[in-house]
Amino acid sequence: MTPEEKYELFERKISKELSDEEEKIVSRMLEEDIALAEEFKIYKEWNSHLASNLNLEQEQSDLEQNLKNIGDSFFQKRSSKKQTKIIKIPSWGYAIAASVAIILGIYTFTKSGPVYNDFVSIPELSITERGSEDELSKKAETSFNAQNYGEAEKHISELLKKDSANSEYLFYLGITLVEQDKYERASEVFEKLQEGTSVYRYRAIWFEALNQLKQKNMEQSRELLKSLPKEAEDYIQAQKLLKKL
Known part of the structure; x- marks a missing residue:
């Protein structure tokens, strides 16, 4: 599963678009893998922040630009959703995606309030x-x-x-x-x-x-x-x- 497919999966879970069987599989994955669960938590917080931000499109563009160096290509228009097949993710594969989530979290939350x-x-x-x-x-x-x-x-x-x-x-x-x-x-x-x-x-x-x-x-x-x-x-x-x- 590519990083963008995984984030699309996160998006479908947050939006309650998973089937009952898919929901069970994803929930079990989150329970069994601490790294994945932390990554999903960060993604949910980021998603909530963007949903309340009046400058959503600009912020998405800014984030995309800052993540280019690590090859992230997830950010697509929220309207262009696609069905994703759930595949068991090997544990070693979380490191790259988790680094994206950490950078994403740091970038988003340092921008979330006014500064001196x-x-x-x-x-x-x-x-x-x-x-x-x-x-x-x-x-x-x-x-x-x-x-x-x-x-x-x-x-x-x-x-x-x-x-x-x-x-x-x-x-x-x-x-x-x-x-x-x-x-x-x-x-x-x-x-x-x-x-x-x-x-x-x-x-x-x-x-x-x-x-x-x-x-x-x-x-x-x-x-x-x-x-x-x-x-x-x-x-x-x-x-x-x-x-x-």
């Missing part, structure tokens, strides 16, 4: 006044805008020692912490800004939502996004993210 990098847009830091000789501010700007967030954190922290209530410094410090995966400290900074009345209040909510998203805390991220008012700078992006959560 899809939504984050880091604003440029500009805190040095024209003509100023403030060396520390210049260092903070240069390191932050060069995405050297460890150095930027150090310099901005020094600035906050001189002006602890500066909401702009706090906001950009929070970003450096998220970018370094210092999640708890970032939350502390953003929560402090949310409690205030500065122009960074709503931006802090948005970035804290992204902070939670980066940690895969989808529910916490969702609740923060819901709290953003329409006048917030990031409201439109927040609504886009909400639809994907």
